[in-house]
Amino acid sequence: MRIEQLMQKKLASVTAEQSLDDAARMLWEGDCGCVPVVSEDGNHRVVGMLTDRDICMAAYTQGKSLREMRVRGAMSCDVRTCRPGDSIEDVEAILSSAQVRRLPVVDEADQLVGIISLSDLARAAARCRKQKKPALDEAAVAETLAAICQPREMGSPVAAGI
Numbered sequence: 100m101r102i103e104q105l106m107q108k109k110l111a112s113v114t115a116e117q118s119l120d121d122a123a124r125m126l127w128e129g130d131c132g133c134v135p136v137v138s139e140d141g142n143h144r145v146v147g148m149l150t151d152r153d154i155c156m157a158a159y160t161q162g163k164s165l166r167e168m169r170v171r172g173a174m175s176c177d178v179r180t181c182r183p184g185d186s187i188e189d190v191e192a193i194l195s196s197a198q199v200r201r202l203p204v205v206d207e208a209d210q211l212v213g214i215i216s217l218s219d220l221a222r223a224a225a226r227c228r229k230q231k232k233p234a235l236d237e238a239a240v241a242e243t244l245a246a247i248c249q250p251r252e253m254g255s256p257v258a259a260g261i
Contacts, residue, residue: 135148
């Protein structure tokens with residue numbers, strides 16, 4: 100099974116110059132926890148990721164309204180990606196090592212084509228449960244979740260949101 104079979108293809112994106120208010124509205128209306136940040140040149144190359152938590156922490160630490168703040172001031176720039184043809188095992192390894200729950204899926208030109216989440220993997224594993232030889236193992240998804248949830252060392256680039 101390849102990621103292109105599980106990834107979400109309908110997704111919103113923002114640019115670094117958009118307001119956090121715009122981004123928060125997209126997250127709320129799309130019922131999602133993150134949005135990819137794409138280049139402003141129209142090529143849809145992923146330059147960052149923005150989560151609902153990033154927005155909350157920016158609002159708290161900067162003491163400004165979301166309309167006043169730009170996405171660039173809250174987004175994570177250290178973005179890991181995967182390709183539509185990647186295996187589930189490869190994506191689980193990236194999620195685990197980066198300790199993230201979602202990955203942008205990019206094509207050969209590094210343009211955004213989808214997003215894959217730990218939730219997508221868990222739902223697929225549950226659907227596969229009754230197969231004689233499941234394409235996705237629930238235990239592997241649980242191991243990925245456990246790796247993601249490991250406490251980070253304070254001062255590490257990931258813990259610092261870099």
